[in-house]
Amino acid sequence: MMRLSVRELSTRLGSREVLHRVNFDVAPGEVLGLVGPNGSGKTTALRCCYRALTPSAGTVLVDGVDAHTMKRSELSRTIGVGTQEPQASVGLTVRESVALGRVPHRGWFDRATSSDDDIVTACMDRVDLLALAGRDVGALSGGERQRVSIARALAQQPQTLLLDEPTNHLDLRQQLIVMKAIRDLAADGLAIVVTVHDLRLAVEYCHNLAVLDGGAVVASGPTTDVLDDRLLADVFGICATVRTGPPRTIDIHGLA
Numbered sequence: 001m002m003r004l005s006v007r008e009l010s011t012r013l014g015s016r017e018v019l020h021r022v023n024f025d026v027a028p029g030e031v032l033g034l035v036g037p038n039g040s041g042k043t044t045a046l047r048c049c050y051r052a053l054t055p056s057a058g059t060v061l062v063d064g065v066d067a068h069t070m071k072r073s074e075l076s077r078t079i080g081v082g083t084q085e086p087q088a089s090v091g092l093t094v095r096e097s098v099a100l101g102r103v104p105h106r107g108w109f110d111r112a113t114s115s116d117d118d119i120v121t122a123c124m125d126r127v128d129l130l131a132l133a134g135r136d137v138g139a140l141s142g143g144e145r146q147r148v149s150i151a152r153a154l155a156q157q158p159q160t161l162l163l164d165e166p167t168n169h170l171d172l173r174q175q176l177i178v179m180k181a182i183r184d185l186a187a188d189g190l191a192i193v194v195t196v197h198d199l200r201l202a203v204e205y206c207h208n209l210a211v212l213d214g215g216a217v218v219a220s221g222p223t224t225d226v227l228d229d230r231l232l233a234d235v236f237g238i239c240a241t242v243r244t245g246p247p248r249t250i251d252i253h254g255l256a
């Protein structure tokens with residue numbers, strides 16, 4: 001089981017520094033929520049973790065090993081990624097698209113084994129996709145494609161899972177299914193980093209939070225320590241009350 005550590009990560013896009021000396025850690029069994037207003041750097045930080053972007057400074061360590069020096073195939077077996085724009089799988093069925101997650105464990109040209117098939121079925125079941133298994137991915141709704149992306153990441157059987165807004169496009173029931181699946185996966189020992197806009201989901205399902213604002217981490221730690229009425233006003237510009245529960249929730253009253 002692996003720990004992901006981001007150390008002093010800075011990133012430039014064009015002429016702008018969009019991440020500034022970002023640090024966070026996630027251990028096996030934990031869900032870390034990356035939260036922050038639009039444009040605060042959440043997606044950029046995740047992209048650096050899975051090597052879609054090269055940081056201008058700092059490191060991403062997977063159990064102490066620099067993720068940017070690992071072999072691609074090793075990285076794919078270690079880190080599973082669910083992104084906002086699922087890779088184009090047009091022309092593939094849901095099952096075929098999820099099965100692509102097994103490729104890092106064999107080769108492109110090797111046949112899937114019955115154990116691969118079982119894993120693919122279990123991963124689809126985890127995000128309520130079995131009924132859609134035979135559908136063309138190109139003909140799915142945004143929320144359905146989002147779940148395909150998560151199931152494919154799970155099929156990689158990674159030790160660390162990075163999910164960019166996994167509840168985006170999902171109806172309320174599916175949001176809860178996905179967030180519960182994330183918690184269950186953490187309970188199985190995965191280290192999970194998830195970007196979340198809905199702070200009510202973040203407060204209920206994330207063990208820890210790192211709050212980004214303007215490309216910097218402005219607060220981090222256990223969720224209920226980090227989120228308070230003042231931070232919600234200062235960083236998110238909303239007037240809200242955090243209830244420590246149970247269940248933990250946030251009452252949103254309006255603009256700060």
Ligand SMILES: Nc1ncnc2c1ncn2[C@@H]1O[C@H](COP(=O)(O)OP(=O)(O)OP(=O)(O)O)[C@@H](O)[C@H]1O
Nearest residue numbers: 013014016018036037038039040041042043044045
């Ligand atoms: N290719 C790019 N060139 C220049 N700036 C970029 C580029 N891509 C993103 N940015 C900027 O980097 C900053 C961080 O963007 P990022 O997508 O990481 O934010 P985010 O917190 O994920 O936002 P959102 O909540 O809206 O998804 C933003 O100000 C954005 O405009």
